[in-house]
Amino acid sequence: MSMLFRVGIDDTDSKEGMCTTYVGAVIADKLKEIGVQLVGFPKLIRLNPGWPYKTRGNCAIALTTRTQKHKIPYVKKIVLDTVERLAELHVETTNPGVVFYQGEKTPAKLKLFSKKVVQDVVTIEEAEALAWEIGAETHKFKLGRGIIGALAAIGNTLERDWTCELIAYRTPENRGTPRKVDAASVVEMSAETFPNTFDNLDPFTGEIRITPHTPCPILYGIRGESAEAVLRAHKLVKALEPIERFIVYKTNQGTDEHLRRAKIAEVKPYWSVIVKGKVCGAPKVIPGGHVIFRMRDETGEIDCAAYEPTHQFRNIARKLVVGDEIVAHGGVKKRPGLPLTINLEKLAVLKLVPVTRKINPTCPRCGKGMKSEGRGKGYSCKRCKIKAPVDAARIVRVKREVKPGAFEVPPRARRHLARPLIRVAYPRRKY
Numbered sequence: 001m002s003m004l005f006r007v008g009i010d011d012t013d014s015k016e017g018m019c020t021t022y023v024g025a026v027i028a029d030k031l032k033e034i035g036v037q038l039v040g041f042p043k044l045i046r047l048n049p050g051w052p053y054k055t056r057g058n059c060a061i062a063l064t065t066r067t068q069k070h071k072i073p074y075v076k077k078i079v080l081d082t083v084e085r086l087a088e089l090h091v092e093t094t095n096p097g098v099v100f101y102q103g104e105k106t107p108a109k110l111k112l113f114s115k116k117v118v119q120d121v122v123t124i125e126e127a128e129a130l131a132w133e134i135g136a137e138t139h140k141f142k143l144g145r146g147i148i149g150a151l152a153a154i155g156n157t158l159e160r161d162w163t164c165e166l167i168a169y170r171t172p173e174n175r176g177t178p179r180k181v182d183a184a185s186v187v188e189m190s191a192e193t194f195p196n197t198f199d200n201l202d203p204f205t206g207e208i209r210i211t212p213h214t215p216c217p218i219l220y221g222i223r224g225e226s227a228e229a230v231l232r233a234h235k236l237v238k239a240l241e242p243i244e245r246f247i248v249y250k251t252n253q254g255t256d257e258h259l260r261r262a263k264i265a266e267v268k269p270y271w272s273v274i275v276k277g278k279v280c281g282a283p284k285v286i287p288g289g290h291v292i293f294r295m296r297d298e299t300g301e302i303d304c305a306a307y308e309p310t311h312q313f314r315n316i317a318r319k320l321v322v323g324d325e326i327v328a329h330g331g332v333k334k335r336p337g338l339p340l341t342i343n344l345e346k347l348a349v350l351k352l353v354p355v356t357r358k359i360n361p362t363c364p365r366c367g368k369g370m371k372s373e374g375r376g377k378g379y380s381c382k383r384c385k386i387k388a389p390v391d392a393a394r395i396v397r398v399k400r401e402v403k404p405g406a407f408e409v410p411p412r413a414r415r416h417l418a419r420p421l422i423r424v425a426y427p428r429r430k431y
């Protein structure tokens, strides 16, 4: 009798190397070798980007297999042996976890847990209690913190929205050296497949975005709306070094799954939120060039920060004035001694208040601008000794330098989970 057998893995990588997606790719290939078929695409699930203990990419993976019962012990052995062999176990902060779950349906409680792991903070005790309750088997390496993400990856059904990423890996001898990919072929690929693939190039600098800069085994990752789109793009990219293997993941990247709508009074550190309100404190440029302003809704006030390496996004924030209606999207940060701050990922400008400027009347005799006599006292020309009443001043409307619309940080500053505006402008196309 065949049955669904699911595998979740998390926290195998470190800042120095490895990548949980690679562990997943190796396991997927080994399972195929022993005749175990995968059901659907493997999943790559990004977890709460505000998580205090996050690993580099903060991603977990899950595979679903349909297999005969007698093969399950072989599947388990392949998974555990591969994690043991590839995980960065010598790094203190790397604490892998593996979860096995046998069952046709995803329990409702597990789905809720998965959402919480993407949007909030979960303890290892919560993960263990849930695993026990639903009959999932957990394997902890060292502290085993990875069982949280492993369980969450199994339980994330990607029902609301999803994207795909095709990841190509380098051969061991090339890892750690500069990546060799023909840049012109990436530009061509992007022109052919955009917007069904996205984030291939930085829109402002033209920099290639598909190759990472970390010492991990990834040669490149192509993000897109479907497996067909990323596979087509993969064929168009010219790698100038051998590709050991590649895999297509279905993922919550680029979906905004981490964001929750909230009133300011409800906002908590480690959340990522969507908050609607009005600017109540004018933007200030702080040392480092970051822009901070304050917003409020009917429940409270919060700071918003545009920490952005390029000028485009923070210049939008800088041009806001008190009274402008906005929607802020971003991760909430608590800094010692300072109020909570939303680190902006996206900003929707809904309504701009009119900005006016008063122009003093001109002297009817000499034609020069008259001086104010003080608040509510009218104007005078000292030279000609002529006076003018308060209402002689003209009020003119100043042109606003920002327009209503949606704005985002460029790809290099964007969270893996943040939905790029291009995905909003071009909803998923059917093939």
Ligand SMILES: [Zn+2]
Pocket (backbone or CB within 6 Å): 363, 364, 365, 366, 367, 368, 381, 383, 384, 385, 386
């Ligand atoms: Zn005059």
